[in-house]
Amino acid sequence: MTEYHFNAELAQRHGVNGAIFLHAMAFWIAKNQANGRHFHEGRTWTYNTLEALAKLFPFWTRRQVERIVAKLKEDGVLLTGNFSQDKTDRTVWYALADSVLEVYGLLAPSISPDGEMHFTKPGEPFPDSVKCNKETVTDQLNNIPPIVPQGGQAKKKKAKSIPKWKPERFEKFWAFYPRHEDRVSAVREWDRLKPSDQLIDEIARALLWQTKAPDWPVPYACRYLKNQRWMDEPPKAPAMQGPSRPAARQMSGWHMEVIDGEEVMVPDGSG
Structure with missing residues (x-):
């Protein structure tokens, strides 16, 4: 029954x-x-x-x-x-x-214990490549047993896709990361790396700009961790180009002078 x-x-x-x-x-x-x-x-x-x-x-x-x-x-x-x-x-x-x-x-706790960085609230939702298994739970459960509250004796089934090192913080990293292929390899690299809380926050800060960069080639999560891609430098903003030297000389009210060995534009009547 x-x-x-x-x-x-x-x-x-x-x-x-x-x-x-x-x-x-x-x-x-x-x-x-x-x-x-x-x-x-x-x-x-x-x-x-x-x-x-x-x-x-x-x-x-x-x-x-x-x-x-x-x-x-x-x-x-x-x-x-x-x-x-x-x-x-x-x-x-x-x-x-x-x-x-x-x-x-x-x-589950936040990826950052001090609450500074949360991977659960990315700017935009990322696609998840996990396929929807169309089995029904009717095939799995004939009875609905009671849930054992925290501190009980129920044992969770271990899976290869669950890391041993800080699993709660890995889940937040995985949810925020743009690509969700090859989770098992990502878990392996995470356990091998054993990132500290400080390093996880560093990874979070790097991903904030990386996921917003339109030309950032998103690697697999395992390669991101293995190759320490959080150490990549943000792209530099293009420098503002001033007028060319001939054009600068033609600007009304300004003239070119050599100051400390460098040519600079100064207004007429100065010096």
Whole structure:
């Protein structure tokens, strides 16, 4: 028999139906977070169709699921988006607000502990090359088990795409970086580099100008880390070109003089 669970604190805020839905979202997001999947715009997401959700919650109709989702969005605790590569695909993606992630111990810290630099708020969203797997969670879950709060004994599945060194700060770096190919190699270089907090902030400052430079050739993230591309110098602004020497001599009211061995333009009547 399928069991459904909810958090009492969330039920007081958003009702029992809302709490049941948020609990299921937290479970699927925790799985994706543990496996390093579906990380977009600084958050881990899960996705499904309304039809599939109605089957997962047989005591709700499709219309009731729509109303629950709308109410949770209105409350500001449920986020929706579309990160499928096929933009005609209307499968809805779901993420949880920080207040709900905190309840379940899923809130990851900022890439910069002092809050100085945040990779979760780039100037413009970057494309994510992760393909949308069209499997439904119905095939994965016959039961929706309770989420173990932070400090519990639940063990997350380790994945090769999860770094051992400062994984939370890597996720913010990865979300901000413009190219999302070959994550496994990027994780390997990150663990090899073992960047300090100071170096991570240096990388962040470099990426701020690099991602805005129109002619910056964006390398793979693994090559960026391996070749220390954050040490590249910003392009210099083109120098303002003054009038040519013959033209300068023809300027009315000015004349050329040699001062300290250099020719300079001075106004007539000076000296």
